[in-house]
Structures are given as structure tokens and as C-alpha cells.
Amino acid sequence: MPTRTVTVGSSSGLHARPAKIFVEAAAAAPVKVTIRVGDKRPVPAKSMLSVLALGAKQGTEVILEADGDGADQALDGLAALLAKDLDADDA
Amino acid sequence: MPDATGLAGIGVSAGVAAGPLLRIAAAPALPPPVPVGDPEAEVRRAYAALAEVVADLERRADRATEATVAEVLRAEALMAGDEELRDAVREHIEDGTDAPHAIDAAFGTFREMFAEAGGYLAERVADLDDLRDRAVAVLLGLPMPGVPQPGHPYVLAARDLAPADTADLDPDQVVALVTEIGGPTSHTAILARALGLPAVVACPGVLRVAEHTRVLVDGATGRVDVGVDEATVVAARRDAAAEAAAVAGSSGPGRTSDGHAVKLLANVGSAKNVPAADQAHAEGIGLFRTELLFLDRASEPGRDEQITAYREVFRAMAGRRVVIRTLDAGADKPLPFLHQDGEPNPALGVRGLRVARRRPGVLTAQLAAIAAAAADCDADVWVMAPMVSTLTEATEFAAAVHEAGLPRAGVMIEVPAAALRAGDLLRAVDFLSIGTNDLSQYTFAADRMCGELADLLDPWQPALLQLIAICGAAGRETGKPVGVCGEAAADPQLAPVLAGLGISSLSMSPRALPAVRAALARHSYAECRRLAELAVAAPDAVAARKSVL
Numbered sequence: 001m002p003t004r005t006v007t008v009g010s011s012s013g014l015h016a017r018p019a020k021i022f023v024e025a026a027a028a029a030p031v032k033v034t035i036r037v038g039d040k041r042p043v044p045a046k047s048m049l050s051v052l053a054l055g056a057k058q059g060t061e062v063i064l065e066a067d068g069d070g071a072d073q074a075l076d077g078l079a080a081l082l083a084k085d086l087d088a089d090d091a
Numbered sequence: 092m093p094d095a096t097g098l099a100g101i102g103v104s105a106g107v108a109a110g111p112l113l114r115i116a117a118a119p120a121l122p123p124p125v126p127v128g129d130p131e132a133e134v135r136r137a138y139a140a141l142a143e144v145v146a147d148l149e150r151r152a153d154r155a156t157e158a159t160v161a162e163v164l165r166a167e168a169l170m171a172g173d174e175e176l177r178d179a180v181r182e183h184i185e186d187g188t189d190a191p192h193a194i195d196a197a198f199g200t201f202r203e204m205f206a207e208a209g210g211y212l213a214e215r216v217a218d219l220d221d222l223r224d225r226a227v228a229v230l231l232g233l234p235m236p237g238v239p240q241p242g243h244p245y246v247l248a249a250r251d252l253a254p255a256d257t258a259d260l261d262p263d264q265v266v267a268l269v270t271e272i273g274g275p276t277s278h279t280a281i282l283a284r285a286l287g288l289p290a291v292v293a294c295p296g297v298l299r300v301a302e303h304t305r306v307l308v309d310g311a312t313g314r315v316d317v318g319v320d321e322a323t324v325v326a327a328r329r330d331a332a333a334e335a336a337a338v339a340g341s342s343g344p345g346r347t348s349d350g351h352a353v354k355l356l357a358n359v360g361s362a363k364n365v366p367a368a369d370q371a372h373a374e375g376i377g378l379f380r381t382e383l384l385f386l387d388r389a390s391e392p393g394r395d396e397q398i399t400a401y402r403e404v405f406r407a408m409a410g411r412r413v414v415i416r417t418l419d420a421g422a423d424k425p426l427p428f429l430h431q432d433g434e435p436n437p438a439l440g441v442r443g444l445r446v447a448r449r450r451p452g453v454l455t456a457q458l459a460a461i462a463a464a465a466a467d468c469d470a471d472v473w474v475m476a477p478m479v480s481t482l483t484e485a486t487e488f489a490a491a492v493h494e495a496g497l498p499r500a501g502v503m504i505e506v507p508a509a510a511l512r513a514g515d516l517l518r519a520v521d522f523l524s525i526g527t528n529d530l531s532q533y534t535f536a537a538d539r540m541c542g543e544l545a546d547l548l549d550p551w552q553p554a555l556l557q558l559i560a561i562c563g564a565a566g567r568e569t570g571k572p573v574g575v576c577g578e579a580a581a582d583p584q585l586a587p588v589l590a591g592l593g594i595s596s597l598s599m600s601p602r603a604l605p606a607v608r609a610a611l612a613r614h615s616y617a618e619c620r621r622l623a624e625l626a627v628a629a630p631d632a633v634a635a636r637k638s639v640l
Contacts, residue, residue: 015211020166047175048166049201052215055208 002071004064004079010086013057018086023048025081029074033066045078100269100294101549101633102313103280105583105606107331108267108289109307109324112300112317113241115249116234118224125189137180137190140229144222145172151240154261171222176201191227198223240264246306248297252279262286267308269297269315274545275578283310284581284603291315293546311584312640341608342372345597347590351616354596355604356412358576362403367601372608375412375471377524377598378576379404381457382420390428391453397460405468412471414524414574414598416503417457419477421446429453438538443478443505444488458495465497473499475524479516480508486519505529510558513565513573522572523562524598527579531555550579551632556592560627563593574598583610584639590616591623 010018026033026045034042035051037060043050045064056062062082064075127133145168152164170176176197183193202219205212225235238247238260246267247260265288270279273292283290289310300306300317307316307327316323345355356377357368368376384392384400392400405413420426421442422434429450434440447454458474465472476488479502492500501522504510510530513523527550528539534555537544559575566573574580574596575589581603587610589597597607614622622639629635 013211016166017162020162020169023169044175047173048169049173050175052170052212053201053204053208055210055212 001065001067002075004075006062006064006079006082008056008058008060008062009083011058012087013060014051014054014062014082019048019051021086022078022081023051025078029066029078030070031066031068031074033064033074033078036063036065037061096317098294098296098300098315098317100291100297100313100315101275101636102290102310103275103292104268104283104288104290105311106267106287106289106335107307107309107311107327108246109305109319109327110245110266111243111303112248112269112297112306113239113245113302114298115238115247115252116228116236118220118236119228119231119233121191121195121227122231124192127184127187127189130184130187133184133190133193134181136230137184137194137226138177140190140194140226141171141177141180143229144168144225144235147225147235154240167218167222170218171226191230194226194230195223238265246308248300249279250298251292252282260286262288267291267310269294269306269308271295271298275549275551275582287602313636338605338609341605341612343608344374345608345611347587347611347614347616347619349615349617351590351619353586353590353594353611354412354574355608356414356574356576356596356598357601357604358598359404361400362407364601365404365407371601371604373601373604375414376404376408377412377414377574377580377596379413379415381416381418382424385418385420385426385428388426388428391456394456394460394463397457398464401461401464402468405464405470405472409469410471412473414473414475414501414522414576415461417444417454417461417474417476418446419443421478438532443503444476444484445478455491455495458491458497462495462497471499472497473501473522475501475503475522477503477526478505478529479503480506482512482515482519485509485516489520503529504558504562506533507558510561513562514568517565517569517571517573522574523566524574524576525559525562525594527555527559527575527577529577530558534558546632549632550577550582550585551626551635553627553629553631553635555579556588556623556627556635559589559594560592560623563589566595567593572596581607583607584636586610587614587619588623588626588639590614591619591621592627 008014023046033045035045036042037054037056064078066075148164148168152161155161179197179200180193183196198219202216205216228235244264244266247265248269250271251273268279268283268288268290270292273279279292289308291308291313294315304317305319307319345353354374356375357373358378359376360380360383422431422437422440423442425431461474474492474497479485485502489500499521501520501524503524503526505526531548532539535547537547562573572595575594576598579585580597581599583606586607625638626635629638
């Protein structure tokens with residue numbers, strides 16, 4: 001299954017604003033994407049509560065996974081989003 | 092006003108407004124569990140409640156004028172509409188739990204995860220509780236908790252306002268605030284003054300007024316008239332508009348109706364605040380706080396950085412007085428570079444000028460920077476120290492100020508010991524400035540941050556006024572200036588009393604200045620002295636306030 005390992009780039013971590021932007025993008029993806037930290041249980045990337053509950057901070061490594069048509073493209077987009085600092089004003 | 096009845100509270104933010112009264116709804120209590128007959132119908136019921144919460148949050152986000160508030164509301168909507176949450180609700184219902192308890196349990200799971208993650212997420216637990224309360228309220232047919240958004244102007248009533256309630260407070264809809272508890276320093280009072288809304292606190296009975304009853308709120312007198320007719324409302328609005336116009340039209344130096352001068356000064360934290368002071372026709376700066384420069388610093392700000400910051404304010408105030416206060420931090424406001432370990436009682440610890448006992452270099456460096464900045468500006472720079480308690484401290488501080496080449500040294504009166512010896516202190520220094528918030532805290536042994544003791548921190552407390560009177564008398568005797576900076580200086584009704592007590596300047600946030608100027612201009616100096624006598628002689632703060640109306 002296609003996966004991407006990304007380091008969270010947002011200065012406040014995967015919280016509030018960055019989480020919202022990421023979750024909305026995941027919900028718009030054509031495939032079901034999961035996100036996990038280390039060996040923990042993967043959770044749906046489009047679930048705001050689950051993504052928040054990861055407690056991912058700036059520098060935390062997260063693993064994205066998806067399967068099906070367009071999975072690679074969706075993962076690339078989401079990985080790029082995670083790597084950016086979404087707290088920055090122009091994000 | 093045939094059927095109207097009056098309630099009385101403490102007016103904490105002047106102005107008159109009227110409208111239907113609406114309350115902040117309380118969080119709903121979970122009813123006892125009931126057996127589930129039709130799980131599918133129960134799931135639909137629960138989902139519909141969550142969907143209503145999402146829709147409500149999105150409606151409020153659409154209305155929000157501030158981008159940050161809108162974003163927070165939309166993030167909350169995402170949480171309330173979460174698919175995982177809905178799956179968890181469905182599972183609980185299929186296990187035989189009714190909708191309200193299933194929603195409670197589903198939020199409970201995330202609540203635990205958030206609490207475990209700690210830090211930022213632990214703080215978001217309150218958001219989850221709020222979302223749960225909203226969904227449960229919908230299921231029970233109760234109003235959603237929080238500040239109402241009826242889409243028309245109204246008077247907001249509450250037991251007290253929590254900081255969380257206020258993010259959502261729309262000044263276009265809320266025309267006045269009335270709370271059952273609280274005092275002049277409560278969150279409600281501070282917020283109301285910041286928003287320019289009339290407000291009455293400590294108003295018993297307000298929660299028993301039927302919703303949608305038309306009430307008239309007078310934020311100056313503390314009166315709340317219940318069941319007023321339209322004509323009364325119109326008349327009150329007309330009077331309020333006339334008063335507002337008189338205040339807005341006031342300008343020039345502060346003086347009583349017969350010309351006794353009371354300088355009106357502004358409190359600032361940096362040059363950024365100077366335009367507001369100018370707009371209010373401030374005669375100078377009565378309190379330039381220098382803490383801003385030192386906050387969040389691992390090391391002391393350098394000499395050049397300090398000079399630049401001070402000079403910006405001095406330059407902007409050329410030709411006028413600027414009273415600059417040396418670093419007011421320490422145990423109560425810890426700064427990283429001071430490396431102060433936890434003291435058992437920060438308010439009674441090493442703070443203000445006392446920091447110089449441990450770190451004299453911080454003070455001398457600051458005084459040198461102030462002197463350098465003052466040297467190439469035209470401002471009349473006065474320097475004062477916070478938290479002075481004894482003549483020795485005052486004498487040593489004055490010596491340090493003069494040694495730095497600065498002509499005017501003063502001290503703040505924030506502890507009763509200093510107020511009682513104001514005469515002695517004034518022989519050692521050039522002026523006094525009374526910080527009423529701290530002076531109240533130490534006089535009444537009531538922590539400034541303790542909302543429950545807000546009545547003790549009321550600047551109208553006669554014991555506080557008596558200490559101010561001692562300082563004022565010392566000022567008259569020595570011919571040296573004695574000012575007030577702090578919450579009390581911003582109270583228009585208290586201004587004539589303070590003038591009568593011998594206070595020669597009032598320093599406040601620029602926003603408060605026009606109303607204080609107008610209040611002073613309405614009284615002769617003889618009246619001010621009489622009001623001061625009445626207020627000091629009053630048995631309590633409420634009576635003191637009433638005595639001058």
C-alpha cells in the first residue's frame with residue numbers, strides 16, 4: 001500500500017488551524033487516507049478529532065497511507081501540506 | 092413607567108441602554124438513562140442533534156466579524172461533525188445506550204485521548220465538553236448553552252461571564268451586560284469597559300427576570316429597571332446620546348468647573364499607544380510601563396534596545412510629562428532572565444523595586460538607558476519605582492535616579508506602609524503615584540486575581556480612599572504632585588472624589604479619559620472636597636458610591 005512518512009512542519013504542531021486545513025484536504029481526497037504516529041493505530045485523516053488526538057507536534061514523524069486509484073497523488077498532496085508551516089500567515 | 096420595578100447593582104461601565112433581557116443558558120444536566128426501543132431511530136436522533144450543532148457553529152462562523160473567531164468556530168464545527176465521533180455514537184446506541192448518553196460517551200473517549208496527550212490538547216477538553224453540552228441540549232429541546240445570538244439587540248444577563256463566553260459576544264447585538272455576582276474588577280466589568288458597553292454587576296434578582304422582558308440598564312448608577320415601556324427607552328437613549336456627545340466633545344486640560352487643575356494623563360506600554368493618548372488630548376503620560384520590553388526574555392534587553400524603546404515614547408511626547416516606571420516584575424510576574432524560583436507567596440515576595448536587592452545591575456542599567464534616551468529628547472521625564480514600602484527604599488531609589496542624571500524621582504504607593512508614611516516619602520522624592528489595584532490588594536489582603544473577593548477590591552472602599560487621602564494631604568502640605576494611576580483613575584464618578592482628596596493627576600487608559608474630563612468639569616473644587624469627605628466617611632463601598640450620586 002502506498003505510504004508517505006512526513007515530518008510535521010507547522011510550528012504549533014498538528015493543532016487547530018493546521019489540523020483543520022489538513023483534515024479538510026483529506027476529506028476532499030478521492031481515496032480513504034489514514035494517518036498514524038509510529039506504531040500506534042492508524043486513524044482516518046478526515047477525522048478532525050482523531051487527527052487532533054494524535055497530539056503531533058512540530059517535528060513529529062507521521063505516516064500517511066492510502067490505497068486505490070489516485071492514492072499516490074493524494075498522498076503527495078497531503079504530505080506536502082503536512083511538511084509546510086500551516087501556521088504561517090500565507091499558508 | 093407604571094409596571095416597572097427596579098433592581099440595584101454596582102454600575103461598572105457607564106452608559107444607558109435598553110432592550111429585551113436574554114440569559115446565558117446553563118449547560119444541560121444529563122437525564123437518567125432510558126432503554127432504547129428503536130436503535131435506528133435513536134441513531135438518527137443523535138445524528139440530527141450533532142448536525143444541528145454543526146449548522147449552528149457554521150452560522151455563527153458566517154456572522155463572526157473577526158477572522159480568528161470564525162476560524163475557531165469552523166474548527167469546532169469540524170469536530171462536532173466528525174465521522175469517527177458519529178461511528179462511536181452509533182456503536183454506543185447499538186449497545187443499548189440512549190442518544191444523550193451515547194453522545195456523552197463518544198465525546199468522553201476523545202476527551203480522554205485529549206487529556207492524555209496533555210499540553211495544548213488538554214486545554215481543548217473544555218471545547219469537547221461544550222460541544223457535548225450543545226448536542227445534549229438539542230436532544231432535550233433546551234436552548235444551546237452560551238451567549239444567545241437572537242439576531243436582534245438585547246441585554247445579556249448571566250450569573251457571571253466566563254472568559255470563554257466572551258469570545259462569542261457580538262457588540263452589535265449585546266447592548267448591555269448585567270450579572271448577578273462579580274465586582275468592579277471582575278471579568279465582566281473589564282470586558283464591558285473595553286467594549287464600551289453599559290454594565291451592572293452584583294445585581295441580585297436579575298436571573299429571576301423573565302426572558303424577553305424589556306429592561307433599562309444604567310451602567311453609572313447600577314440601576315436596572317425591569318418592564319419599562321417604549322417611551323422610557325426612547326428618553327433614556329436620548330439622554331445617553333446627549334451625554335456621549337458631551338463626553339466626546341470634551342477637550343483640553345483637566346479641571347474642575349472653577350478651574351482647579353487635575354492633570355489628565357495616559358497609561359502606555361510603548362510608543363504604539365501614544366496616538367490613542369493624543370486623540371484623547373492627554374496632557375502627558377502618567378504611567379509608561381517598561382515590562383513589555385523584558386517579557387519572555389532569556390536575557391536582559393541590551394542598553395541600545397532599551398534606549399530606542401524609551402526614546403520613541405519620549406520623542407512622541409516632546410514638551411509634555413512622561414512618567415516612566417522602572418521594571419515592575421518579579422515573583423508575581425516572573426521573567427525568565429530573573430531566574431526566580433517559586434516563592435511561596437508571589438504577591439508578598441521579591442517583586443517591583445525589591446528585585447534590585449538581588450539584581451541591582453538591572454535597575455542601574457535601566458536608569459542609565461532612561462537617562463540616555465531622555466538626554467536627546469524634549470519630554471519632561473520623571474522616573475518612578477514600583478512596590479516601595481519604606482523611606483529607606485525611597486531614599487535609595489531617588490539617589491540612584493539622581494545619580495543617573497535624571498532630575499525627577501518618585502515612588503509608587505502600592506502598600507499601606509508607604510501610604511501611611513506618604514509625608515516622609517515626599518520629603519525624599521519629588522512625587523508619588525498611587526497604584527490603586529495593588530494598594531487594594533495589600534490593604535484588604537485580597538488577591539487581585541481572586542474574582543470571589545472582587546467586592547474587597549472595589550476602589551470605592553472607604554479604607555482605600557482614606558489611604559489615598561493621607562497621600563493627598565501629604566501632597567498639599569509639601570506642594571509636591573500626588574497622582575493616581577490604575578483602575579480607579581478611569582472611573583468618572585470617582586474622579587471628583589480623588590480630586591477632592593488632593594490628587595493632582597489621574598492617569599488611565601486613553602479610552603477612559605474623555606469621560607473623566609467631563610466628570611471633573613461638572614464639579615467645583617469645593618464640591619469635590621465635600622464629595623471626598625462623604626465617600627471616606629461612608630460605611631462601605633456601596634454607600635460611598637451612592638453618596639456622590
